[in-house]
Amino acid sequence: MEFEKNILCIGAGYVGGPTLAMIAYKCPQYKVTVVDINPERIARWNSDNLPIYEPGLDEIVKAVRGRNLFFSTDIERGIREADIIFVSVNTPTKTFGAGAGMAADLQYWEKTARQIRQYAESPKIIVEKSTLPVKTAHAMERMLQATNNHVHFEVLSNPEFLAEGTAIRDLEYPDRVLIGSRETPSGLKARQELVEIYANWVPRERIITSNLWSSELSKLVANAFLAQRISSINSITSLCEKTDADITEVARAVGTDSRIGDKFLNASVGFGGSCFKKDILNLVYICRYYGLEEVADYWEGVVKINDYQKERFVLNMLTAMFNTLAGKRICIFGFAFKANTGDTRESPAIFVCKRLLEERAELVISDPKALENAREDLQEAQGKISYVEDPYEAVAGCDAIAVLTEWDIYRQLDFKKIYGSMDKPCFIFDGRNILDHRGLFEIGFNVFPIGKPPLTHLK
Numbered sequence: 386m387e388f389e390k391n392i393l394c395i396g397a398g399y400v401g402g403p404t405l406a407m408i409a410y411k412c413p414q415y416k417v418t419v420v421d422i423n424p425e426r427i428a429r430w431n432s433d434n435l436p437i438y439e440p441g442l443d444e445i446v447k448a449v450r451g452r453n454l455f456f457s458t459d460i461e462r463g464i465r466e467a468d469i470i471f472v473s474v475n476t477p478t479k480t481f482g483a484g485a486g487m488a489a490d491l492q493y494w495e496k497t498a499r500q501i502r503q504y505a506e507s508p509k510i511i512v513e514k515s516t517l518p519v520k521t522a523h524a525m526e527r528m529l530q531a532t533n534n535h536v537h538f539e540v541l542s543n544p545e546f547l548a549e550g551t552a553i554r555d556l557e558y559p560d561r562v563l564i565g566s567r568e569t570p571s572g573l574k575a576r577q578e579l580v581e582i583y584a585n586w587v588p589r590e591r592i593i594t595s596n597l598w599s600s601e602l603s604k605l606v607a608n609a610f611l612a613q614r615i616s617s618i619n620s621i622t623s624l625c626e627k628t629d630a631d632i633t634e635v636a637r638a639v640g641t642d643s644r645i646g647d648k649f650l651n652a653s654v655g656f657g658g659s660c661f662k663k664d665i666l667n668l669v670y671i672c673r674y675y676g677l678e679e680v681a682d683y684w685e686g687v688v689k690i691n692d693y694q695k696e697r698f699v700l701n702m703l704t705a706m707f708n709t710l711a712g713k714r715i716c717i718f719g720f721a722f723k724a725n726t727g728d729t730r731e732s733p734a735i736f737v738c739k740r741l742l743e744e745r746a747e748l749v750i751s752d753p754k755a756l757e758n759a760r761e762d763l764q765e766a767q768g769k770i771s772y773v774e775d776p777y778e779a780v781a782g783c784d785a786i787a788v789l790t791e792w793d794i795y796r797q798l799d800f801k802k803i804y805g806s807m808d809k810p811c812f813i814f815d816g817r818n819i820l821d822h823r824g825l826f827e828i829g830f831n832v833f834p835i836g837k838p839p840l841t842h843l844k
Contacts, residue, residue, distance in 0.1 A: 388416035388453065392582075393467035395497050397421035397430055397456065399437055399552075399659070399728065400514055400545050401473030407556040409454035410445045411586040418455045420463045430456040438727040438754045441553035464504040469578070471543075472497055473514040478663050487670035491521070498528040501538075508537045510575045513601070514545060522565075522597045539575035541566050542597050544604035549658065550725030562592045565600025605668045609684055612661040614649040616690035622652045622836030623697060632836025633818065652836045654789055654816030655694040657722030657732040662688055695733050698787075698835075699740040702814050705833055705841075706785060711745035714808070716783040718776060719790020719817075720752040720759040727754035733816070734789040735762050741787075742768035751779035753794060777803065785812040791819050804828050810843065 394405040397419045409417035421427050429436040431450070435443060446454070457463060464470065474493040478486065494515060501511065511529070513522060522540045529538040542565035547555045562583045566576035580592055595603070618636055625632045632652045640647025656662075665684055672681035703710055722732035729735065732755075738748055747769040750759050756772045763770055773779035776794070780786060780803050788795055796819055804811065812831045815822065822832045826840035833839045 389414045390416070390469065390582075391467050392417045392469045392471070393463045394419045394471040394473055394514070395421075395460065395463070395500075396471075396473035396475070396515070397423070397426050397436070398473065398475065399439075399549065400547065401471065402430060402435075402437065403439055403442055403547070403552050404473070404514065404545065404556060405471065406442065406445050406449065406454060407553070408582065409449040409452075411557075412582060413449075413453055415582070416453055416455070417449075418457060418463050418467070420457050420460045422458065422460070424458050427456050427458050438725075439552050440550065440725055445553065460500060461504045464501055464509075465506055467509060469510045469512060469582075470501060471512045471514045472501075476515045476663075478666055484670050487666040487673075491524075494521070494525075495528065498525055502529050502532060502534070505534075505536045505538070509539075510578060511538055511540045512579060513540065513542045520598065521601060537571070539567070539571055540597070541572075541575055541579055542600035543579060544600060546604070546607060549728050550723055557586070559587060559591060562587055563595065563600050563603055564592065565595045565597040568596055605664045605671075608660050608664040609668050609687065611649055612656055612665055612691070613684075613687045615653070615656045615661075616687045616694075618650045618652050619655065619694045619835075620690050622694070625836040626838065629838045630836075631838075635836075652818060653694075653733075653791075654698045654737065654835065655691045655733040657730070657734075658728065659730040662691070662731050692736075695736045696740070698733075698814070698816055699737055699744075701833060702741070702785065702787065702812075703744060705812060705814075705831065705839070709744075710741060712747065713784040714747045714749065714782055715741060715785045715787060716776075716780045717748060717750045718752075718786055718788045718795050719755075719792050720750055720762075721755035721790050721792075724791045724793065727758060729755050729758040729762055732762075732789075734759070737787065737789060737816075738763060738770075739766055742766050742770070749773055749779045749783060751776045752790065753792060755790075777806070781806040782808060783811070784808050785814065787814045787816060788819065789816050791817040795819060800825055800830070801828055804830060 392415050394401040401419055405417050405419050426436050474497050476491060476494055522542055525540050544563055564576055564579050566572040576594055583592055622632050636650040639645055640650050665688055669681045669685045717734060717738060720732060720734040721727055721729055741748060749771050751773050752759060756774060760772060776798060810831055813825055814833045816835060818834050822834050822840055825832045831841040831843060
């Protein structure tokens, strides 16, 4: 079969894999190839056991894999044959040198740019898919043009706005697709080519175009605003607990204001995921670089509140359980940073579990999709940890349950059965406010929600 375009994605992670699978699914006229340096990851993309869990992803991959969607480790060939190259490599927060702890680590991005420059033999449109600092596209342009190989590259910014757990729906029915380009004749022409790809299934009015810098900054600002809402409502939970107010009622009252809205106002143990903290710290670093200290302090406060909320959750557990957790067996319900994903990056559960281990608690971790990642995240942690997928088996003999992920399965459990299998007195710390607190109290649990008065049998 002859394809109209060859589209390549370098990076087969949480963004590159699903995004290019959707493009292949919606655009059978294009050949879509996803490459990665990790052969094990590519092998799993070519198997029945995909490397990431995302509702609906399996069905889409199976429908197009081998037809017009291909996964490979042959990066050189992929670059040579591609007309359009999406760059979706990891850009974590730097852990060394200038900007450590805040700036984006661009070493993988730079290696990719060098590979493109080395192997490209014909004009290419390069699409930034990774989350990057503002003005990175300019650095990419300079990198690609560093040698005189007479190959023209046009760099576009096309940030992703996916929410894990709903990524396939977000890709199929996006709020918007943002494409930034240089506002030159060649830049506008390249931008239109990418617009035409998305227009195969996305309504034109939802495809937003801008200059490169606005597009790059929009991604950081969008995540910062969402995280800010979470930190804002979480900052009020401690006040609610002190004043016997109910954070759910406060959030409902606030959210009915049409100027505010009700999204991202669910109080919790804190936000996680690969983007929020990383993007805010990146924004903070950029602001400090330009001398905007007050702006940087404002956004850094969003991260500080999130850290405070996680620590407060652990201290509440310690206080409620007679000021010692040593030797007590605590069951963790949920390790993924949110429901409907196996992703544990920056999950509040990592912090909470490590702090509980510091207090010499024994942990039993249960999660329907994230146990493999949990083992990896805690492999260097000191203490007694076991991993049990079945929640009924996991809670047996435990002193307390800490709900850290809002999986639906935890709402549907038989808590009378669970109560009977636990040591007494037994506690539930609902870090997501998803359970029936009054019902649990009537069963016999001592219940500690987030931002609400506790329900306790202890005097």
